[in-house]
Amino acid sequence: RTGFIAEDGNVLLSVDYSQVELRLVAVMAGDESMLAAFRAGQDIHATTAAAVYGVPLADVTKEMRRHAKAINFGLIYGMSAFGLTRTTELTLAESERFVKAYFERFPGVKKYLDNTRKLAASQGYVETLLGRRRYFPALKSGTNPQLRSREEREAINAPIQGTAADIMKMAMLKIPSALKAEGLQSQMLLQVHDEIVLECPRAELEKTAQVVQKVMEEAYPLSIPLSTEARWGHSWGAMQVMETD
Numbered sequence: 001r002t003g004f005i006a007e008d009g010n011v012l013l014s015v016d017y018s019q020v021e022l023r024l025v026a027v028m029a030g031d032e033s034m035l036a037a038f039r040a041g042q043d044i045h046a047t048t049a050a051a052v053y054g055v056p057l058a059d060v061t062k063e064m065r066r067h068a069k070a071i072n073f074g075l076i077y078g079m080s081a082f083g084l085t086r087t088t089e090l091t092l093a094e095s096e097r098f099v100k101a102y103f104e105r106f107p108g109v110k111k112y113l114d115n116t117r118k119l120a121a122s123q124g125y126v127e128t129l130l131g132r133r134r135y136f137p138a139l140k141s142g143t144n145p146q147l148r149s150r151e152e153r154e155a156i157n158a159p160i161q162g163t164a165a166d167i168m169k170m171a172m173l174k175i176p177s178a179l180k181a182e183g184l185q186s187q188m189l190l191q192v193h194d195e196i197v198l199e200c201p202r203a204e205l206e207k208t209a210q211v212v213q214k215v216m217e218e219a220y221p222l223s224i225p226l227s228t229e230a231r232w233g234h235s236w237g238a239m240q241v242m243e244t245d
Contacts, residue, residue, distance in 0.1 A: 007199070023224060
């Protein structure tokens, strides 16, 4: 990333979505506990840690949060309790206990993941929130158990990851006209996963960040707000977080 450098007089601006996939899990699952946590502006990993460890939110440690983060992302990628032990130092018994506690705290997520798995198997495809389909032929044929297992994991995550990609593309379509409407010279350079990188005159940095963040956060209406973080620097590899008012 240090090889990406702004021209003289310009800076690079990076804006990325914050926990967009977990926000989409909450929305698509309709899980009231998770939705409430996001609406309250809570750190979802800390909230999860408090639930699985059975401690008050204020008592969550960095290690607890790290384990909870692995659970949050692992489960939406179809990871089992056994898989969780391979990504953390947790024992299998601890992982099983944590997964059980997680689904007790967020029952809507458990129901959503189970329903998605069944739906993918019955119809051979899943859809994003915007209706874009991804097909999984091995789930219907069942001739290759190993391939079927892989496609099942992918089918669980595809609606979530796919919806995040859909929303990003919608934002990218709107950003150029939004910048032009404000008379800004800033230009999009590239997009990587949940991040958009732009180049802009230093004098336009603050205004450009405001415009881009607004477009990204309002790209698609959801029942909870999307959140973004902006960083800037002369190099993509050396950026600092922009302070917000």
